[in-house]
Amino acid sequence: MPELPEVETVRGGLAPVLEGHRLARVEARRPNLRFPLPENFVQQLTGATILRLDRRAKYLLARLDREDTLVMHLGMSGRFEIAKSREDRPEGVERPGEFHYAPDPDPKHAHVVFETEAGARVTYYDPRRFGYMSLINTATLHLHPWFAGLGPEPLFEAFDAAHLKHAFAGRKQGPKTLLLDQRIVAGLGNIYVCEALNRARISPFKAAGKISLARLEGLVTTIKDVLREAIAAGGSTLRDYAQADGALGYFQHRFRVYDREGEPCLNPGHKGVIARKVQAGRSTFYCPVCQT
DNA sequence: CTTGGGTCCTGTGCGC
DNA sequence: TGCGCACAGGACCCAA
Numbered sequence: 001m002p003e004l005p006e007v008e009t010v011r012g013g014l015a016p017v018l019e020g021h022r023l024a025r026v027e028a029r030r031p032n033l034r035f036p037l038p039e040n041f042v043q044q045l046t047g048a049t050i051l052r053l054d055r056r057a058k059y060l061l062a063r064l065d066r067e068d069t070l071v072m073h074l075g076m077s078g079r080f081e082i083a084k085s086r087e088d089r090p091e092g093v094e095r096p097g098e099f100h101y102a103p104d105p106d107p108k109h110a111h112v113v114f115e116t117e118a119g120a121r122v123t124y125y126d127p128r129r130f131g132y133m134s135l136i137n138t139a140t141l142h143l144h145p146w147f148a149g150l151g152p153e154p155l156f157e158a159f160d161a162a163h164l165k166h167a168f169a170g171r172k173q174g175p176k177t178l179l180l181d182q183r184i185v186a187g188l189g190n191i192y193v194c195e196a197l198n199r200a201r202i203s204p205f206k207a208a209g210k211i212s213l214a215r216l217e218g219l220v221t222t223i224k225d226v227l228r229e230a231i232a233a234g235g236s237t238l239r240d241y242a243q244a245d246g247a248l249g250y251f252q253h254r255f256r257v258y259d260r261e262g263e264p265c266l267n268p269g270h271k272g273v274i275a276r277k278v279q280a281g282r283s284t285f286y287c288p289v290c291q292t
Numbered sequence: 293c294t295t296g297g298g299t300c301c302t303g304t305g306c307g308c
Numbered sequence: 309t310g311c312g313c314a315c316a317g318g319a320c321c322c323a324a
Contacts, residue, residue: 002317034300034319058318076317077302109302128302130318173295182319189317238317280296283315 002074004058004154004187005230009249010080011055017082017120018062022049027113034075034132037112044068044135045114057150057186061141068135071146075130085119150186154223159185161216168208168216175211175219176204177280188223191236191258194285196223198257201267203291204284205277229254257285265290 002010026045028037038044044066054061062070072078085099099119104110112124112133124131136144151167152158167184168175178184179193188196197204199222202215211219230236235249252258256266257274265272265287272289 006317073318075301075319126301128300128316130301171294177295180318191317236317281298282318 002058002078002235003189003192004055005192005227005233005251006235006249007055007058007060007074007187008231009235010074011053011060013082014060014080014122015053017116017118017122018050018114019053020049020051021116021118021120023047023114024117025113025115029111029113033111033126033129035134037133038135041133041135045070056147056153057182058189059146063138067137067139069138069141070133071136071141072124072133073131073146075126075128075132077128078124078126078131081123081125083121083123085121149183151182151184152186154185154187155227159220159223161213161220164216164220165213168211171208173208174205174279175202175208176284176286178208179223180280180282185223187227190282191255192223192226192230194258195226195256198265198267198285198287198291199226201290201292204279204286206292257287260285 023045024047026042028042031037045064049065050062050070051065052063054063058073060072060074062072064070083101085101099115099121101121104123106125109125109127110123111126111129114122114124116122124133136146141147152163164184168178171178176193176197179188179196180190194204196219200215200219202211202219230249230251233249233251233254234247236252236255237248237250238252260274261276263274265274267287267290270289272287274285275288277284277286
């Protein structure tokens with residue numbers, strides 16, 4: 001799924017049509033995504049104004065002029081699309097508040113629909129339905145199980161080598177596995193962890209507790225670099241991820257290891273070939289030669 | 293506490 | 309062309 005750069009890209013795409021806008025109509029086309037939607041989901045959201053759209057880890061947070069925040073997670077295959085209301089209404093038809101949209105291209109997986117008073121329709125699609133949404137009291141959001149244990153944002157200063165040193169201390173698992181743990185750092189996923197470790201030339205399998213502080217400094221730098229580059233590129237479009245406006249991210253063209261098994265390592269100075277191994281149930285792509 | 297494995301759900305792409 | 313299997317961006321839960 002969408003990892004931090006993709007969620008950040010989605011946030012940026014949705015913000016112009018949602019921030020400061022009132023929801024005129026909300027539709028839940030099924031009672032559950034991964035989890036049941038709140039009983040009063042549609043009722044709570046209808047008429048609410050989205051004050052601001054934020055991101056924490058891989059969660060999108062729509063701050064409402066209500067007690068609750070709309071929390072959304074895209075899971076593996078979640079995606080938003082924005083449809084603007086059509087300008088070409090039939091001649092003479094003037095019905096304020098009634099908008100016309102092009103037919104939904106994928107109605108089978110369109111699970112939640114938001115329409116603003118200004119006439120933007122935001123549809124949430126999620127074939128695998130690993131994504132989820134909920135309404136959570138804003139004042140106690142940080143205490144909610146989804147948020148209470150989250151590690152620092154990787155692009156914030158609090159995420160540094162000292163933090164990793166502490167989090168990795170005594171751990172025998174590889175840094176690959178631990179960096180996927182949202183309690184250690186929040187927002188990384190399989191792709192960007194593989195990419196960062198290759199750039200830092202650190203083995204995904206090395207006991208994390210034995211990585212020197214100096215190499216952790218390098219790792220922190222590459223993590224921040226790869227995330228910033230990916231955000232600038234609009235994220236990575238693999239199978240079904242797209243930006244909210246339908247545009248495709250293009251960071252996938254800059255992958256150095258992810259999904260490149262058998263191809264040459266791009267780090268200079270050697271002729272290593274990218275390998276794939278399953279680690280903790282997930283594919284790890286790495287260069288066996290330069291990642292030590 | 294750490295670690296590995298299974299699970300949710302559906303779609304796609306590959307080899308035969 | 310059809311079929312079965314492996315695999316997919318996440319994260320929780322449980323047992324050892």
